[in-house]
Amino acid sequence: MLEIRNIVKQYAHHKALDDVSIHVPTGKIFGLLGPNGAGKTSLIRIINQITAPDSGEIIFDGQRLNSSHIGKIGYLPEERGLYKKMLIGDQMIYLAQLKGLSKQLAKEKIKFWFEKLKIESWWDKKVEDLSKGMQQKVQFVATVLHEPQLIILDEPFSGFDPVNAQVIQDEILELNKKGATIIYSTHRMESVEALCDNIALLNKSKVILEGSVKEIKNNYRNQTYKIEYHKKPEVDAVFLDSSLYQKLEEHKNGSNSMTIQIPEDKSLNDVLFHLIPQVEIQQIFEIIPSMHDIFIDKVTNNI
Amino acid sequence: MNKILLIIQREYLSRVKKKSFLLTTFLVPLFFIGMYVGVFFLTKKSFEDSKALIYVVDNTKEVGSQLKNTEKLTFTESTNELNTQIQEIKDLDGNTNILFIPEDFYKTHQIEFLSSGKPNISTKSDVESQLGDILLNYQYKELNIDPSKIKSIDTKVHTAAKEITSTGEAKDSDTRIAMGIAMALSVLIYLSLFLYGAQVMRGIIEEKSNRIIEVIISSVKPFQLMMGKIIGIGLVGITQFLLWIILSFGLIAIASNTLIDKSEFQQEMMKTRPQGMELEGGQSEIQNGSIISEINTAMDAVNIPELLISFFLFFIGGYMLYSALFAAVGSAVDNETEANQFTMPITTPLLLAYILSFGVLINNPHGPIAVWLSFIPLTSPIAMLVRIPFGVPTWQIALSFILLVGGFIFTTWVAARIYRIGILMYGKKASFKELIKWFRYNG
Incomplete structure (x- = not known):
């Protein structure tokens, strides 16, 4: 869907994006992650053609990104807002028309979405009369109204209560199921694991990690296990061979339970071979690092 | 292109539909008509108030008979003593007065003027002026000077100001009328450039502080949004002017036909002129009568269609030029208070032209300063319009307008470069150095 190639964006004394290349596969939910100031917003703005890169190119669906793609992209910025004094209905029509929809079509779509989200009664209200959460909902509708092939959501859940966050999350998943590719930019790692198929982690203007969530987590497995056991009665004390594993907890x-990390040249089998004569093993879990841990590890160790 | 139209439409309709727009559109002409009617009725009323009945108690037995009745003053020779006369009029309403002329009036020049109410100043001065003339005539006689000879001495200079047109003809020209029109235009242009320019700025600040800007510019180019806003608000301005012109002419027509009989108005305006002028010599009366026609000929000398067309052209040009600058300022700041440090410098040329228009430009509309100012795009919208009522060659107007168009293309280009960066900058205190940096950014 989106092929970002060697993008460089320089502001006066600060490089916002330094040779960034990312592949966003079609029909997936793609997490764009990174600490504040990593360059996420700069990249999103370039994809939206709000700003242009100094060098590099973006290929959208096989074509070089151009203004004809604007109507195929839906963008929900992190800092969002609407015209305070304009009626919601008129405003939605206006925003949809700017994306290239006809007035009639825009009206139909808005009705569909307002009914779906049960907000039909808001049509003749002004934005200033709505709560912040309600405004977010309206803004979400404005983002997806024109059935974009690529939806870019920058922190879409901020400002929602858990109930509405769930409603929006379900809508996002449904849109994705219907074929929309979604770029999801966030700090909330737990939602990344729940939603994203692929991610790219930006730090200090560079991509420091990219791939499918599964692969990344696989790569981050470091043979850490939690073992629950009973000591066999005939054994006085469990003997632990420290060359086989490092006890963490x-x-x-x-x-009894312990968390251990096994060095690379050994395997879980070696450990079990050593342990089984001494203990009754009840459960073994592999401890797979969470995206949260990976994020923190990657960012703090990236100097 | 279609998107620019959508933006123009929204900017235009959202403003024209506002109550405040309707209010100003209708109230401003009503206000002017109100003034027009008000001035008329006040003039009429003060004229009626100044009609005075004066009982003359004349102890000289000579002066009283020389007083002449006029439109405003009616003298009645009183047969009563002063005190009885006072008793008689003390309860009367209206402008009723007693003029007491003591026996030694020729020596002391003393009179007493008693009124039933507060003495009317114009009545008093009219009486004084008549008595003054009587004294003058008396003193001429004392000195053996023939008053009729004195009156025949005429020192008044009559100037026929004519303007040589390109065809070599001499054309009547009255600079007072031109000055009036020029000043009115200068005020109008100055205020409206400020008014609508500031609206552009406020609109942009609103979009920025609402944070809707990023949503919009993910659909349209920043330049389209800026131009859409500028054109939309400009059309609001033009609509307002057109409505004002139509409404004003309409209301004046209605007011003149129903409320005021025009000829009566003109007559009364003439009557209110000081009567004392008659004594100076016969000339003044003829001059009085021709003032209305003089104004008419002077108005004819000013080319009204040319003026109106120039007004709209220079308003549009000046508006485009300044609103682009206002747009750049609006994009660079987060709120209106912060904007002040930038609006000051960009509007200084406008203010300068405005101030100069009242002195230098009007007094010397074809002097070097006026000509230069009317060519420089930043000042020409005011300076050229101030000059036009005095007659400006068409090539100068055309050149000035072309320069103005060039000027606004340039400012729009500069503004657009600042705007596209500025609208995405938050919390950064903008300085001129910063703006120059933004201007240089690519993409």
Whole structure:
């Protein structure tokens, strides 16, 4: 869907994007992650053709990105807002028309969405009469109204209560199921794991991690396991061979458990071979790092 | 292109539909008509108030008979003593007075003027002026000078100001009328450039502080949004002017036909002129009568269609030029208070032209300063319009307008470069240095 190639964007004394290349696969939910100031917004603005890159190019659906793609992209910026004094209905029509919809079509779509989200009664209200959460909902509708192939959401859940956040999340998933590619920019890592198929992590203007969530998590597996066991009665004390694993945590209240990390040249089997004569193993979990951990690890170790 | 039209439409309709727009559109002409009617009725009323009945108690037995009745003053020779006369009129309403002329009036020049109410100043001065003439005649006689000879001495200079037109003809020209029109135009242009320019700025600040800007410019180019706003608001301005012109002419027509009989008005205006002038010599009366026609000929000398067309052209040009600058300022700041530091410098040329128009430009409309100012795009919308009523060659108007168009293309280009960056900048205190940096950014 989107092929970002060697994008460089320089502001006076600060490089916002430094040779950034990202591949956003069609029909996936793509997480664009990174700490504040990493360059996410700069990149999103370039995809939206709000600003132009100094060098590099973006390929949208096989074509070089141009103004004909504007109507195929829906963008929900992090800092959002609407005209305060304009009626919601008129405003929606205006925004849809700017995306290239006819007035009639715009009206139909807005009706459809307002009914779906049960906000039909807002048509003749002014934005200033709505709560912040309500405004967010309206703005979400404005973003997806023209059935864009690519939807860019910058922190779409900020400002929503959990109930409405769920409603919006379901809508996002449904849109994705219907074929829309979604770029989801956020700091909220738990939602990344729930939603995203692929991610790119930006830090200090560069991509420091890219790939499918599954692969990345796989790559981050470092043979850490939590083992719950009972000591066999005939064994006095469990003997641990420290060359086999490094103990990270241990609990000995009632049932025993320990978290261990196994060095690269050894495997879980080696450890079990060593442990089984001494203990009764009850459960073993592999501890897979969360996206949150990976994010923090990557960003703090990236100097 | 279609998107620019959508933006223009929104900017235009959202303003024209506002109550405040309708209010100003209708109230401003009503205000002027109100003044027009008000001035008429006040003049009429003060004229009626100044009609005075004067009982003359004349102890000289000579002066009283020389007083002449006029439109305003009616003298009645009183047969009563002063005190009885006072008793008689003390309860009367209206402008009733007693003029007491003591026996030694020729020596002391003393009179007493008693009124039933507060003495009317114009009545008093009219009486004084008549008595003055009587004294003058008396003193001429004392000195053995023939008053009729004195009156025949005429020192008044009559100037026929004529303007040589390109065809070599001499054309009547009255600079007072031109000055009046020039000043009115200068005020109108100055105020409207400010008014609508500031609206552009406010609109942009609103979009920026609402944070809707990023949504909009993901659909349209910043330049389209800026131009859409400028053109939309400009059309609001033109609509307002057209409505004002139509409404004013309409209301004046209605007012003149129903409320006021025009010829009566003109007559009364003439009557209110000081009567004392008659004594100076016969000339003044003829002059009085011709003032109305003089104004008419002077108005004819000013080319009204040319003036109206120039007004709209220079308003549009000046508006485009300044609103682009206002747009750049609006994009660079987060709120209106912050905008003040920038609006000051950009509007200084306008203010300068405005101030100069009242002195230098009007007094010397074809002097070097006036000509230069009317060519420089930043000042020409005011300076050229001030000059036009005095007669400006068409090539100068055309050249000035072309320069103005060039000027606004340039400012729009500069403004657009600042605008596209500025609208996305928050919380950064903009300085001129910063603006120059933005201007240089690519893309």
